[in-house]
Amino acid sequence: MAGPTTALLLVIAAAALLLGTASGQSPGRRTPGGGGRPKATSTTPPADDDTTDECPEPNGYFADAYQCDKYYACTDGVIDERLCPDGMVFNDFSPQHEKCDLPFNIDCSQRPELQEPQPTLHCRRKNGYFQHEEQNVCDKFYYCVDGKFNMITCPDGLVYNEKTGICTWPDEAKKKGCTSEDVFKFTCPKVSMAEGQQHPRYADPDDCQFFYVCINGEVPRRNGCKMGQVFNDVTHNCDWPRNVPECKDWYKGILTDEQLAALENPKPRPKASDGVYKTRNGGRKRPAETSEEA
Structure with a gap:
């Protein structure tokens, strides 16, 4: 039979157990943060220890841990689950801003799930x-x-x-059926490694104004000369049509001889004189006279 001291200890322990149950705490379990309002309990354990229905901060916008287009808005500690418009994802650059963005601008590798x-x-x-x-x-x-x-x-x-x-x-996009060769119908001639490092240029066989730059001698990229010029396959630079016999009439019917001459020999711009200068909007203005007092 238990003595008086043992009986007293058992009564104290039972009272502590009842007090803990009445306060919403079960033995061996704490509410998040060590206190706060009692939370509803469930016999089913949470799927993940990181899952929570509480706000990280009383106010702000916070990304979901698994779904890139889902986020949470917290107002005075009250949490509200939200979704970005279909095709957009949540940009969590700052808890103070609610912003949905295009997927190209956001790293969703750690939360790859998306809405239907x-x-x-x-x-x-x-x-x-x-x-x-x-x-x-x-x-x-x-x-x-x-x-x-x-x-x-x-x-x-x-x-x-x-x-x-x-x-x-095309070589950057790496899309099937859209390689440089597929798009341009042009293949870079084989050259030595030393020549390839110079990124050789080749005339476009169908267009005098354009040419191909072969990156490292292998990958073609199409470039063009400015209006009025053609590519010179001898000098490997843009030139005037009169210097490229096979392209001397390339702009015929597009530019007159006078227009071509004006492009090749542009008139010098008139210089402002007599203290008059040009304004931002193209007008002319004389600086205001100033005087210094002794």
């Missing part, structure tokens, strides 16, 4: 930049806003790069 896509005509998602559906169409892509598309064409010689969302050289 909502495709429309030419748009794989409602918002963003998307390549043309046809594999061999390299220079066209779609810009989609709220499910409505606008087709854009890259500048001559460039192709759409799905990794960056902009137009780049």
Whole structure:
């Protein structure tokens, strides 16, 4: 039979256990942060120790740990789950700003999950930049806003790069069916390593104004001379048509002889004189006279 001291200890222990249960704490478990409001408990353990329904800070915007287009808005400690528009992802550059951005600008490698896509005509998602559906169409892509598309064409010689969302050289885009050779129908001649390091130039066989630069002697990139000039395959530089016999009439019907002469020998710009100078908007103005007092 237990003595008086043992019985007293058992009563104290039982009272402590009841007090802990009434306060919402179970033995061996703490609420996050060591206190605060009691949280609802569940017999099912959380899927991940990092998962929480509490705000990291009382106010701000915070990215979801797993889904790139999901984030949380916290106001006075109250959390609200939100989604970016389909095709956009959350930019967590600052907890003070609520900003959804294009995926090209955000690293989603650590939280790769996304909401279910909502495709429309030419748009794989409602918002963003998307390549043309046809594999061999390299220079066209779609810009989609709220499910409505606008087709854009890259500048001559460039192709759409799905990794960056902009137009780049074919060798940078690395898209199947859109290599430099596929796009330009031009293959760089074989040269020595030393010659290749000079990035040799070759005339475009179909256009006197353009030429190809072979990067390291292997990858062609198409470049052009300015209006009025043609590529000289002897000097490997842009030149005037009169110096390139096979291209002397290239601009015939496009530029007159007088226009070509004016491009080759532009008139010097008149210099301002007598203290008169040109203003930003092209007008002329005389500086204000000033005087110094002794």
